[in-house]
Amino acid sequence: MATLKLPYGPDVPLTVPKPDAVATAAGNLYDWITNGTLADTTPLPSEILHTAPQTTVHRYIASKKGVAATRAGKPTILLVPPLAAPATCFDLRRGCSLAEHFVTRGHPTYLVDYGPIAFSDRRLGLEHWVDKVIPDAIDVASRDAGTPVHIVAWCLGGIMSLLAQASRHDLPVASITAIASPFDVAQVPLIAPLRPIAIRTGGRVGTAAYRLLGGAPAPLVKRAFQLSSVDKYVTKPLAILTHLDDRDFLAQIQAVDKFTSNMLAYPGRTFGQMYHRFMRENDLADGSIDLGNGVISLTDVTVPVLIIAGNDDVIAPKNAVHHLGDLLPNAREVVLDSAPGGHLGVLTGRKARSTTWRSIDRFLAKHATAAA
Numbered sequence: 541m542a543t544l545k546l547p548y549g550p551d552v553p554l555t556v557p558k559p560d561a562v563a564t565a566a567g568n569l570y571d572w573i574t575n576g577t578l579a580d581t582t583p584l585p586s587e588i589l590h591t592a593p594q595t596t597v598h599r600y601i602a603s604k605k606g607v608a609a610t611r612a613g614k615p616t617i618l619l620v621p622p623l624a625a626p627a628t629c630f631d632l633r634r635g636c637s638l639a640e641h642f643v644t645r646g647h648p649t650y651l652v653d654y655g656p657i658a659f660s661d662r663r664l665g666l667e668h669w670v671d672k673v674i675p676d677a678i679d680v681a682s683r684d685a686g687t688p689v690h691i692v693a694w695c696l697g698g699i700m701s702l703l704a705q706a707s708r709h710d711l712p713v714a715s716i717t718a719i720a721s722p723f724d725v726a727q728v729p730l731i732a733p734l735r736p737i738a739i740r741t742g743g744r745v746g747t748a749a750y751r752l753l754g755g756a757p758a759p760l761v762k763r764a765f766q767l768s769s770v771d772k773y774v775t776k777p778l779a780i781l782t783h784l785d786d787r788d789f790l791a792q793i794q795a796v797d798k799f800t801s802n803m804l805a806y807p808g809r810t811f812g813q814m815y816h817r818f819m820r821e822n823d824l825a826d827g828s829i830d831l832g833n834g835v836i837s838l839t840d841v842t843v844p845v846l847i848i849a850g851n852d853d854v855i856a857p858k859n860a861v862h863h864l865g866d867l868l869p870n871a872r873e874v875v876l877d878s879a880p881g882g883h884l885g886v887l888t889g890r891k892a893r894s895t896t897w898r899s900i901d902r903f904l905a906k907h908a909t910a911a912a
Contacts, residue, residue: 579633619693627654628799636888662808714844725818844875846875
C-alpha cells in the first residue's frame with residue numbers, strides 16, 4: 541500500500557476510495573458548500589440566573605417532562621471554564637457537547653460564563669475569580685438546585701475551582717473534576733525551555749510586553765492555541781481531504797475552528813500572575829500560592845477530586861496534570877485518569893464521549909450521595 545509521508549504525524553495511507561465513500565463525500569461537500577457548515581453549533585437552551593461583572597450563571601433547560609425527576613435524584617453539575625477560552629468548550633456542537641450529555645442524563649446543569657475581557661479589566665487578578673466569581677456561581681447554582689454542586693472544570697478552570705474550595709470550606713461543593721489542569725509547569729515541554737530565560741531576566745521581558753498590551757490579547761491567545769497543535773494545523777487540509785466521507789469528523793473540525801476563532805483575552809494582572817507565579821516560579825507545584833489575600837494551600841481541599849489528563853496534550857501533559865494527585869492529602873478521594881485527546885480533545889473530542897465523559901459519569905455516580 542502506498543503512503544504519503546508528512547512532516548508531522550504518521551504517514552497517510554493512499555487507497556482507492558470505494559464508490560459509496562465517494563458518494564458520501566460528494567454529499568458532505570455539497571452540504572458544506574450549500575449550508576456553510578456541517579456542524580450544528582446551536583447553543584443548548586439555557587436561562588440566565590445571575591449576572592455580575594465577569595459572571596453570568598446559566599441553567600441549562602431540560603425538557604419539562606424530566607425536570608422534577610432530575611432535581612430529585614441526579615447530582616447537580618456546575619461547569620467552570622478557564623479564562624480566555626469561550627464557555628462553549630462545554631457545548632461545542634450537538635452530539636459532542638458535555639453540557640448536552642449531562643442534561644440528557646438528567647443532571648441539573650449550570651455554567652458560569654466570564655464573558656469578554658476588555659482593556660479596562662486589566663487590573664483584575666486571579667483572586668477575583670477565586671475569591672468572588674467562582675464562589676458566587678457555586679452559591680447561585682446550589683441555591684437554585686437545592687443541593688451542593690459537583691464542579692466539572694477544564695484547564696485553568698480546574699485550578700481556580702480547587703483554589704476556591706481550598707480557601708472556602710463553607711462553599712456547597714460535593715466534588716471537583718479537573719480536566720487538563722496542569723500543576724507542574726516544569727513538566728510542560730512548551731514552557732520548560734522558556735523558564736530559564738524568564739528566571740534569569742526576572743521576567744522583565746514578558747512583564748513589559750503584557751503591561752504594554754494590558755494582558756494577552758485575544759488574537760495572541762488564538763495563535764498560541766493553534767501553535768500548541770501545529771502538526772494538526774499544518775496537516776488539516778489533507779485530513780479534511782481524506783475524511784470527506786466522514787461527516788462527524790468534518791463537523792468536529794468545523795466546530796473546533798469556530799471555538800478557536802472566538803478565543804478571549806487575559807486581563808493584564810491575571811496574565812502577569814500566570815507568567816510569574818505559574819510559569820517562572822512554578823508556585824503551584826508545591827500546592828500552595830499567595831494571590832494577595834494570604835496563602836491558599838491545596839492541603840485544605842477536602843472533597844473528592846477526579847483528575848483527567850489528555851494522552852496527547854502538549855499544553856497540559858499527563859505528568860503535569862497528575863502531579864495534582866500528590867498535592868491533595870486531605871481530599872476524601874483522589875482518582876487519577878487519562879483519556880485520548882489533546883488539550884481540547886480530552887474534554888470534548890469525539891473519543892471523549894466514550895472515555896472522559898464515562899469516567900466522569902462513574903465518578904459522579906459514586907459520589908451522588910454527597911449531593912443529597
